[in-house]
Structures are given as structure tokens and as C-alpha cells.
Amino acid sequence: MEPLGQSRGETDIYLDLCEKAGLLFGKDGFLDRLNAELGIKDPYRLDLATKPAVRDIFDRWAKSQGLTEGIRFFESNGVWVKGPVSAARYYGSAQNPPFSGIRQRLYGESLLRYQREMQARDVAKVYWQDYTPFPSWRPPTMWSSPAQYDLNLISFKKVEFKQGRASQIPLLAELAPQQRLQINPRAAKARGIQDGDTVRVESHNAVTGVTRRVNVKAELTEAIRPDTVGMPHHYGEVARHPRAKGQGPTPNTLFFTGEGYVTNTNDSSFHVRVQVSKA
């Protein structure tokens, strides 16, 4: 069927993209790779110098599979899978993982390569400091924030909600109607904060110096360390639902996603240091 509206088939887009990027034609170009990937055999191989129509590509593929009518076969008969497909063919070693699946990658050679490459290109350290082949510790970026940001901010999930979409459900919201900052009573007392007070939480990005702040009600609990404050997710009116109005902010506002805080590897601390004061 024809694409709807202004949308286009993805292969059309790839062909145009590659043509614009100069990667479409010639050896090792997109068309050459297509021939290999789709297993298009002679005499149906795509000509590496002309831009084909998408239908043509799949017609040649079909003929390479042994269907003389080409793609018309599927247009008349629909698609069917030929024969049972073995699980091993698709899932491979996941069926019988080595060491019964207990496997932790301890050493990543590629990460070392990326690191060395970026160093060679004189890229700033903050961009490659976490590309270490072995998981290695470094002081969390947040420790470089000034001393006035004296509390660690952690966030967590609540059992009542799923993501940001559940806090507008009235029955669930009744159990946890509003956002709260969990703070230890000793820490609260030192800041003149009582249970239920509205407080200002300000976070600091140690790399860029940007600060962000939210106002939220405080809940005093002994179940958190005096040097840490916690704020659950699920609020923040992200669903923009009228019933979620006034529930309070999301801790995501206070976290940063830039370098030093969030990396491509799974091993960094994105937590921030905050200062809390009565609003």
C-alpha cells in the first residue's frame, strides 16, 4: 500500500540518505552491501551505479530465492514461513549459555580502544574518563560541587505507581497524593525544617556549574541517612493530566544528563549534590 500522508518507506529514505552522503554507489557502498546482506545472486544483482526502486530490490531478492515471479509471488499468495525454524538458529547460545548464563563482562577491549582514540584526538577528559576496560572507581562528579551543596540526592520508585503515567489515577493517587522529599530529622532540624514544610532543593552540576531548583514538601523519616535526601519518581505532571496537577515536581528536574553524570557505559554515578532550605 502507499505510504500515508507525507510518510515514506524506510528503504526509500535510506536510499536517499546514502545518495546524499555519497555512500550509495560503487564498491562497498549501500547497494553493494544490500546485495550481500539480502543474498541477491547473479543475474539479479543490483547495478552498483544506478539507484533502484525499492520494489525492484525486493523483486530481485525474491527471484534470488528461487521464485520466478519475483515479488508478485508474495503479492498474490501472502507471506508464509518455509518449514519449522530451529530455535538455535535464531537464539543461538542464549539457549545454552556458557556457565549457565552467569556471565559478567569484566573486560571490554573496545572501551580501551575508544579511550585511546579519543586521547589521541585530544578530546577533553570528561568525555572519555569512564571508558575504562575494567570497571574502575573514580570520585563521583558530584563530589566536585562546592561545599554548600552538602546533601546527596537519590531517587527511587514507589510501589504504588508505574512511571509518570499512574499518578493521575485517582485510586492510586489517593494512597500517595503528593510528592515528598524524604529527609532525616536531624538534618531537617539543623535547617529549621519541620514535617510538611515546603523546602527548596537546589542541585549543582559540577562540570558546567548550572544549578536547578524545585520546591517540594518535606517528610521527616529516620529511614534515611542524615547526609542524604530522597525523592521518588512518578510525579512532575509529565503526563500533563489535569488530575495530576499540583502533585509536586519530579527529581529528574534536579539530575543532569551531560558529561560526567551520564555516560554510555553503565557504571557511573549520576547522582547530584543538593542543598535544602526552607522555601
Next chain:
Amino acid sequence: MARYAMVIDLDRCVGCRACMEACKVENNTPEAAFWMYVFRLEEGEFPNTKLSFLPRPCMHCDNPPCVKVCPVGARYKRVDGLVATDWDRCIGCRFCEVSCPYGVNYFNWKSPKMNYYLEWGDPTVQQATNGAIPPYKNPDLDRAYGPEQRRIAGSGHLKGIIEKCTFCAHRVEVGLDPACVVNCPAFALIFGDLDDPESEVSRLIREKRTWRLLEEHGTEPRVYYVGGAPPSTEAHQIEAVKARV
């Protein structure tokens, strides 16, 4: 005749409050009424803080103070142990509410129709819900139950009367367990017949060390707890649902 009781295993309870929601949905309780309630308690000072969870349904006491004080006999004790409220007879004096040491009674301060979370008369809501009128009218909640054939099930019937946990009398009537029991993801709530020696409640009471809330008040509650401990005077609520209507 059966003798119903509930056993709550506090070693299994994770304080998720699914039982509160299940009860609410099953019995159509209005806003801020929690027939089943779960305390999230904390005591001690950091780093020696202890968290605990305590589900609190109605205790369906064998010596119920609420039954004694009801001036019209709307609150009564069934032979099978359930303490039920006849919503046809209740005059809303709230004597049962002030006499209950556990605080399990809920009075309909508003007309229930006005107390169900949304503005059901609002045209946009009507459009979204296709003209539904809350609560979902489960016809089982309007029927008469028990050998006395009195109307005791469900919530949100009238303004100005008292309602409380019924151990899902309308479910027990047909051999099902209460909604909270059935919905607990940790299987922490167990319901059954004490007269049946092989039922899980009988076995648990026989084999494990159990305790009951406020036993020294002589109310003889029918809800037994396994594991955990009675809340100390130091314990206070965190994440309380201080819902005022």
C-alpha cells in the same frame, strides 16, 4: 457452622497496600475510607531504624464493643463470626466509631455519590466515561446476606451511616475469600474456618506463635498475626494516608 478468622503473616507482608486497593475496588468504598488499611511504621533513630508494616482490617472481635453500644442493633455479630452493619437500620449516631479501639469504622460524611474521586456530573467526564455513574453498581452489594438476611455488604449506600470491613460477606457467602486475601501478591493474608482443623488458618494458629492487636482490651479479635510484633509506643507512621474528605 463455620467460624471465620484471618491470619496475617507479617514476615511476608511488604507493605505494598495492594490489599487496600483491592478492598476499595471490591466494596466501592468512597474517598478517604480505608476498610483495609496498612500501617507503614518506623521506629528508632538512624542508624537503628526499624520499618514494619501492619495490615489492619476490622478485627471482627468476639467481644465487640461496637455491637454493645449500637442503640438500634444495626451492628451485630453473626454466628459465623463476622461483625456486620445493617445499612438499612443504621441511624448514623457514630457510637460504634468512638467505641472501637482499632478505629476501623467509616462514616459517610458526604453523600457517596459526591465522594468518588471525580466530578461525575461534569460533561467532559461524562463524555470520557460514556455516561457511567459511579460507583460501578455491583448488584451483589445490594443483596441481603447471612441467615438473618440483612443487607450488610458493600459501601457507599447512603450518606449519614457507618460502614466498615465486612470480611467481604458477599464473597464469603459463596465460598470465596475476601478481596484483600485474594489480591495479596505475597500471600500474606490467609482467611479460613477455625472449625476446620485442616484449614490453613487453623494450622497456622496451631503451629506458629501468633499474637493479636490490643488483646489486653478483651475484645477477642479474630485477626491473628504471625511474625512481626505489636506496634510499640515509639512507632509512628510514615507515608500515612491522611486522607480527610
Next chain:
Amino acid sequence: MATRLESKTLPYGVGHLTVAWYVVTAFLLAILALGLYAYSRQLGEGEIVTGMRDIGTMGGAPWGIYIAFVVYFVGVSFAGITIAGMVRLLNLEHLRPIARMAELLTVITLVLGAFSILADVGQPLRALINLPRYARPMSPFFGTFTLVIAGYLFASLVYLYLAGRRDAAIMARQDTRFGWLYRLWAAGYTDTPEERERHRRTTFWLALGILPLLLTAHSTLGFVFGLQAGRPGWFSALQAPAFVVLAGVSGTGLMIVIAAILRRALGATRELSIGVFRWLSNFLMVLTAAYLYFMVVEWLVSVYAAPSAEARVAAAVFRGDYAWIYWLSAVALVASFVILFVQYAARNHNLALAVIAGLLVNLAAIGKRYEIVIPSQTHGTLLPYGEGLYRPSWVEYSVILGLIALGVLLYMLFMKVFPIIEAPESGEVA
């Protein structure tokens, strides 16, 4: 025979409507209208318009000033019938002039008490039908509603009726608008010595019968609270006797105030002599002393080594959110006792001071009723729910004010229809 008499010659202002009377009546009707409007809001929207809420997860008090005033009104009714009864039983002739106003106070405040209960229940129509239909003696409420309203009120009405027959007969001889009422009331009364003797005997035995009834009624009112083991602060053997005594205190105090007002309004300085006030003041002094004793005992027991739940309620009452009500009431009671005692010791009774004492004890009684009813609900949960909050709303205040206005209105209306002070016993009737 019966000639048309000017209304001025009817005793004690009966039928005499002054401008002041109209003004006061209009004012009271306005307050009553406010009360009715507030109650209509409550009937329409439910008791959400009050400040009452559920105990427990909702952190409120389901019994508020409606119940506090039920106790207060029923408490005040004690004095009326007691004084009237004592006149008969102890032959306190010099108190005879206040007997009828005391009986009227009892009847009216019992009616107000009943209306307070109806204002409080969530389904008042059902209450009217189901309470008599399904009455359970095991419930202390039975004692309150049935013994008090049905028994006590009925007995008081009978007493008022019987005691008024002679005056009705006197009034019936004059040509007045309410002649039909007087004739009905006095039906069959002939003012012969035998009749008077029979009358005296009947009222004597009725008074004797009412006194234990009223003791039971006030005790069961105390039991409404005192029997609840699940409510720290309420569960106490002291509640029943303390209620009886405070009832006497508030009722006697109010009698002093009413008698003083009527003495001024009717110019009845002869009938309502200082002697009457002296007796009432001394009686009030004794009762106040007795109640202060109860308060000291209650305080001592609460703060010595009470269990944690009771200690929590006591802390809220003596040092916390309710301290101002408690201590103001205590100071008012002590002040009034001092006033009365000094007068007694100096044998010099001043009317104005007596009235002040009477007002103080009534304010203290209201404060004390509030302090009994509310703190055990908001601060007396046995499971760790935390503290609660109760703040009465305008609806509750309006309904209570409306009821008080109704009471005063009924009193004033009665006074215009029937002599509020008994004609002297020895007076000859033509």
C-alpha cells in the same frame, strides 16, 4: 363574676407584650432562622459541612460540639427538677417562687438535648423511628435517649402540669385570650383544702420518683463515655458521678441567672428575695466544691503514672492543644467557688456576684463538656494513627446557637402565656 380585666392586672407579665419583648423575640427568631438554615445545609450535603471527621486514618473526631451540648443541655436539666423536687420534699417554702421556672428550665433543656441528638445523627428520621422501635438497653445510648427523653422529660412534663393546675384555675377565672388553655390545664381542679392536700401528696411522690430517675439518667449519660475501654481518657468510673455533679453545678448556676433576670424584668423583688439567691448560691457552692474535688482527682490520676495512651490524652488536655479550654474552665470554676464561699462566710449575699458566679460555672461546664468529648478522640487512638484535629464549623456553631435561641424563645413565650411564679399557697381564690 368574670369581668374583662386589663392585661396589666394579669400576674407576672402574662399577656403583657412590651417593645423590649418584641425586640428580643425578633433577635432570637433571627438566630433560630440561622440555625435552621445551617441545619438545612447539613441535611442537604451531609455532615461534611461540620468539622467532624472519622477517628483513625482520617485523624478527626466523629463526636463534636453537638454531643458536647447534648451533655450540657441534659446536664442543665438536672437542676430544674431537683430544685422543684426539693421544694416539695424538703418543704423549702421560700424557694417555691422559683419552682416553676426551674421545672420549665428542665423541660426546655431536655427538649434541646433531644434536638441536639437529632442534629447529630446522620439519619434523623430513621433515628426517630428506629430508636424506639429497636431500642437496646445494653447500649448507654438507650439510657440517654430513652430514659432521659422519654422517661425524664415525660415525668417533668407531668410534674409541670400538676404543679401548675392551681395557677391555671386562678387564670381561668379571668377573661383572657388563652382561657381555653387555662381551663384545659386546670380541668377539674377545685381549690378546696382536700384538693390542695391531694395535690401536695401527688407532687411529693412524683418528685420522689423523679429523683432516682434523674440520677440514673445522668449516670447513663456518663456511662456513654465511661464504659468505652477503647477510648483512653473516657474509660473511668468517675464519669458517671462527675456528670451528675457537673449537671447540678451548671443547672443551679443557670437558675441563679434566670431568677436574677426575672427578678429585674418582673420587678419580683418580694418573691425572688435575696434569701432565694442565698440558698441557690450556697447550694451551688457545695456542688462546685464537689466538682472541683472530682477535677483534682481526675488530674492527679491522669498525670501520676497513667498508661501511655491515657498520658497522651492528658498531655493534650493539660499542656497541649486543649490546655486553654481546660484551664479557663478550671479557673472559672475556682473563681466562682471563691465568690460564693466569700459570700457564704461573710453572710453577705450580693445579687450581681451570684449572677457572675452562675455565668462562670456555665461557661466552665460548656468548656468541660468539650474537653471531655473531643481530646480522647483526636489524641486517644490506641493504634499509631497519629494526632487528629477537630475544629467546629459555622454550621455547628449556628445550630447550637439556634437551639439556645429556641430555648430562650420557648421560655419567653411560656412566660407570656402562664405565670412563671406560683401564686402564693395561702392566697384565697374566689
